[in-house]
Amino acid sequence: MSKNAGLNAIEIKYLRLSVGLTPAQVAELSKATEEDVLAWEAGEKPVSGLAEKKLLEIDEIIEMQVLNTCDGIEELFKKEPKRRLSFVVYPTQAIYTQYNPEFLSSLPLTELYNTAAWRIKKECKLVLEVEVTLVPLDVEGYKAYREKEGFKESRESRAKWAATQL
Template sequence: MSKNTGLNAIEMQYLRHSLSLSQAQVADLTKLTEAEVSAWETGEQEAPGLAQKKLLDLDDTIEMQVLNTTDGIEELFKKEPKRRLAFVVYPTQALYNQYNPEFLSSLPLTELYNTAAWRIKKECKLVLEVDVSLVALDVESYKAFREQQGLSESRESRAKWAATQL
């Protein structure tokens, strides 16, 4: 009997899909080749344990962000009951890097951040009965909003801008 408790081919494929990553992105994150990632997903070879761990750790990080964010929203709504929120998502890696350097060590790709936002949206709807809209950052509109409102660059400013986009 095998002691291998790793993920099988279909589990690796669905884990990648659940993270919204391409095979090329997984290859880059795991420091392996795209051909190796493809081979994992077809069952031709087993995914290395470190690669599995890296992807599962990313999924865990996203889940922790979902839990922490929804807990924070729940606390906020005890004080001021709102039922609509907007979250900024990032249409390109360059924008994500520019506006979120603090997340790059835990969620290095915009797809991972945006996946977290999507999961938060779903969790808020199901558990808190709150509608969350995902708003793609439009840099020019955001800059104009900041100038008009006299705001500095911050996550709070981006959140205020996103709320005006609803």
């Protein structure tokens, strides 16, 4: 048997698209140029092993987050049946970075977090028959809600705010 031949041009392109990254972001992650990424995707150059490794790692991290989150939702709904949820997503990298320092090592880009949220939404609908709405964080609206309710900044406070947006 031969070794794994690696990803071909179409596979690398669709893997990039499936995690929601631009060619420039892949270039930055793989220490290459955007032109290199476009050449890999066009089949003009062999795909960088580092790029392939990074994209596959990111995809695996997102999938693990989806599985863990969906398992948690399933457990929660055994105790407290609901059929609607909301998840906060982040419109810019600055807002994502400010509110999610705990994810920066595993999902360093807002696009990756938002891709995970999108996949969770799809999985919840298909497997758990739960409707998930992705709610973009409105910083000023969220701050006003927190002040009104007397909440401190936390993931739980953002989730409660997002639920009010449905």
